[in-house]
Amino acid sequence: MIKFLDLQKINAQYADALKQAAAEVIDSGWYLLGERVKRFEKHLAEYIGIRHAIGVGNGLDALRLILKAYIELGVMQEGDEVIVPANTYIATILAITDNRLKPVLVEPDINTYNLDISLVEQHITERTRAIMVVHLYGQVCWSSELKRIAKKYRLKIIEDNAQAIGAEWEGRKTGALGDAAGFSFYPGKNLGALGDAGAVTTNNDQLAEVVRALANYGSRQKYVNEYRGLNSRLDEMQAAFLDVKLRFLDAENQRRREVAAYYCEHITNPDIILPIRNFTLSAVEGQQSAIRNLKSHVWHLFVIRHPKRNALQKYLTENGIQTLIHYPIPPHKQLAYKDWDEIIMPLTSQIHWQAVSLPISPIFTFEEIHKVVGFLNSFSS
Numbered sequence: 001m002i003k004f005l006d007l008q009k010i011n012a013q014y015a016d017a018l019k020q021a022a023a024e025v026i027d028s029g030w031y032l033l034g035e036r037v038k039r040f041e042k043h044l045a046e047y048i049g050i051r052h053a054i055g056v057g058n059g060l061d062a063l064r065l066i067l068k069a070y071i072e073l074g075v076m077q078e079g080d081e082v083i084v085p086a087n088t089y090i091a092t093i094l095a096i097t098d099n100r101l102k103p104v105l106v107e108p109d110i111n112t113y114n115l116d117i118s119l120v121e122q123h124i125t126e127r128t129r130a131i132m133v134v135h136l137y138g139q140v141c142w143s144s145e146l147k148r149i150a151k152k153y154r155l156k157i158i159e160d161n162a163q164a165i166g167a168e169w170e171g172r173k174t175g176a177l178g179d180a181a182g183f184s185f186y187p188g189k190n191l192g193a194l195g196d197a198g199a200v201t202t203n204n205d206q207l208a209e210v211v212r213a214l215a216n217y218g219s220r221q222k223y224v225n226e227y228r229g230l231n232s233r234l235d236e237m238q239a240a241f242l243d244v245k246l247r248f249l250d251a252e253n254q255r256r257r258e259v260a261a262y263y264c265e266h267i268t269n270p271d272i273i274l275p276i277r278n279f280t281l282s283a284v285e286g287q288q289s290a291i292r293n294l295k296s297h298v299w300h301l302f303v304i305r306h307p308k309r310n311a312l313q314k315y316l317t318e319n320g321i322q323t324l325i326h327y328p329i330p331p332h333k334q335l336a337y338k339d340w341d342e343i344i345m346p347l348t349s350q351i352h353w354q355a356v357s358l359p360i361s362p363i364f365t366f367e368e369i370h371k372v373v374g375f376l377n378s379f380s381s
């Protein structure tokens with residue numbers, strides 16, 4: 001069977017280094033708030049090209065903590081609005097509602113699946129304080145228009161960078177584009193820990209300090225609590241693992257790009273809608289643009305659409321190819337948000353019933369990709 005994502009095989013590549021790292025942490029006798037977290041934070045900040053990286057417990061907490069810090073700093077208050085794409089993973093929305101802020105759902109662009117920036121301005125009210133962009137499936141969601149809007153209305157731009165670590169926009173990495181960003185190192189993400197882990201990045205010294213305190217019971221100094229914080233820390237073990245894997249991230253992302261390019265070139269079934277890269281839409285020319293174009297996506301997921309998605313998925317399963325759906329139910333249709341049942345989001349709904357994610361991973365063999373493409377092309381509905 002071709003697995004959707006074979007984590008055992010991915011991590012087996014680094015087994016020796018990971019075991020060595022684990023042994024060092026065990027022997028050190030120091031498991032939280034130590035040297036390994038500091039070292040990983042430094043390496044992550046250098047990699048992203050930003051002043052501060054703060055290790056936290058997971059990706060959801062990274063986003064929660066950013067918003068909580070803005071509330072502590074008086075930038076936002078309860079009931080303020082945050083603009084967010086309607087088709088994101090539910091964690092983005094949970095981070096907002098958990099802080100008693102109001103998510104304002106905006107439809108995605110059906111071509112890129114990212115927030116439709118041209119719809120943002122009409123959703124801005126007096127209570128809007130931030131735009132939460134999600135680099136969904138690994139593709140940058142950014143434009144000069146977005147920056148212009150944020151500046152005009154004095155909004156913070158917060159990046160949900162859970163899926164796009166390593167992606168770039170005009171030579172700058174996601175996670176360094178907006179005012180603050182949340183990262184997830186959930187095992188299945190492009191940079192995956194061996195358990196839960198996350199990080200916040202920002203160039204804002206004050207914000208970084210408050211996030212760090214909030215993640216540690218609201219305390220900067222032991223037993224002195226300035227804020228009503230959480231306990232959401234990156235631990236030494238995960239930091240040590242992540243430090244090993246960060247070194248291979250660019251190579252892994254490059255391999256994902258190669259798999260994606262092969263899929264795009266060889267899937268010829270006319271009923272299949274392939275993913276569209278945002279920069280290919282604006283007829284770019286020349287070497288510079290081509291490079292930029294390449295780096296705007298790190299292919300966390302390779303999502304296609306098909307009018308008979310369920311039948312296609314069944315056919316692939318029967319032929320030993322595991323696929324997943326990202327995501328079967330949009331946030332506004334979840335029981336957790338039953339008050340929003342009246343909201344109508346046609347494009348979001350369309351994506352949720354047509355999309356299916358193909359296996360994509362840095363260790364995918366040519367034979368495996370070839371087999372997947374063969375079945376996709378032979379499927380007739």
Ligand SMILES: *Cc1c(COP(=O)(O)O)cnc(C)c1O
Pocket residue numbers: 058059060061088089091092134160162163183184185186196197198
């Ligand atoms: C994975 C993910 C999160 C949450 O990260 P966790 O580490 O699982 O808490 C948030 N947003 C998006 C878009 C994600 O894909």
